Amino acid sequence: MRLLFIGDVVGKAGRAVVLAELPKLRAAYALDFVVVNGENAAGGFGITEAICDDLLNAGADCVTLGNHAFDQREALVFIERQPRLIRPANYPKGTPGRGANLIESASGARVLVVNLLGRVFLDALDDPFATIERELAACPLGTACDAAVIDFHAEATSEKQAFAWFVDGRASLVVGTHTHVPTADARILPGGAAYMSDAGMTGDYDSVIGMEKDEPVRRFTTRLPTSRFEPASGPATLCGVAVETNAQGLAVKVAPVRIGGALAPARPDFW
Numbered sequence: 558m559r560l561l562f563i564g565d566v567v568g569k570a571g572r573a574v575v576l577a578e579l580p581k582l583r584a585a586y587a588l589d590f591v592v593v594n595g596e597n598a599a600g601g602f603g604i605t606e607a608i609c610d611d612l613l614n615a616g617a618d619c620v621t622l623g624n625h626a627f628d629q630r631e632a633l634v635f636i637e638r639q640p641r642l643i644r645p646a647n648y649p650k651g652t653p654g655r656g657a658n659l660i661e662s663a664s665g666a667r668v669l670v671v672n673l674l675g676r677v678f679l680d681a682l683d684d685p686f687a688t689i690e691r692e693l694a695a696c697p698l699g700t701a702c703d704a705a706v707i708d709f710h711a712e713a714t715s716e717k718q719a720f721a722w723f724v725d726g727r728a729s730l731v732v733g734t735h736t737h738v739p740t741a742d743a744r745i746l747p748g749g750a751a752y753m754s755d756a757g758m759t760g761d762y763d764s765v766i767g768m769e770k771d772e773p774v775r776r777f778t779t780r781l782p783t784s785r786f787e788p789a790s791g792p793a794t795l796c797g798v799a800v801e802t803n804a805q806g807l808a809v810k811v812a813p814v815r816i817g818g819a820l821a822p823a824r825p826d827f828w
């Protein structure tokens with residue numbers, strides 16, 4: 558299968574590059590399954606139903622979230638009727654929505670998508686390692702699903718790497734999100750999990766992690782908030798990772814993807 562994961566879409570600029578580029582990518586690369594992290598899609602904070610629908614209509618099969626999952630309060634309601642919107646699986650019991658789902662691709666393949674939050678420098682949620690153990694036991698790769706994509710939304714690279722080693726051999730792709738900067742370590746681990754510490758954000762990099770620079774610089778230099786954080790609105794870079802899997806659902810190829818905006822372009826050379 559040909560999988561594409563697109564990192565944290567930030568604000569209108571991020572949405573615009575996804576809406577412009579994803580339909581072309583789907584067609585050009587004959588993609589089987591696309592996952593988009595949309596937790597910053599609505600003005601940098603959370604997601605609305607209309608924006609979620611836009612991302613799905615542009616070619617996403619599934620939208621994942623993170624620590625900003627419910628910043629737009631309507632997400633607490635519409636996530637219940639949107640099986641393709643996945644929030645972190647290690648939120649407390651009773652949190653609306655699903656932390657994992659088995660989603661059928663257009664070609665009929667069954668793809669398990671799991672979203673988890675790390676616990677280093679983030680809220681102390683349930684153990685993501687114990688949570689993924691449970692999810693993978695319920696839906697083993699190669700038998701119950703044809704591919705397994707895990708979006709590990711976390712701050713610390715150490716936690717992301719430890720998590721990837723923990724699930725290697727049992728997932729097609731483990732990709733980090735949340736730091737909004739792409740890492741240069743896309744590779745396939747010995748057990749067959751494609752891994753990238755962070756996919757990077759899909760947004761305007763002429764910014765501080767997607768936000769207009771002035772207010773973050775002011776807060777770092779004066780400690781005083783003077784205005785709201787606003788998403789940067791210049792040309793965005795679509796950032797992500799492309800993966801090809803074999804019949805067992807394990808990765809055989811992986812490459813970073815960067816299209817448009819301020820970052821050097823990158824596209825997979827194997828498709």
Ligand code: FE2
Binds near residue numbers: 596734735
């Ligand atoms: Fe985040």
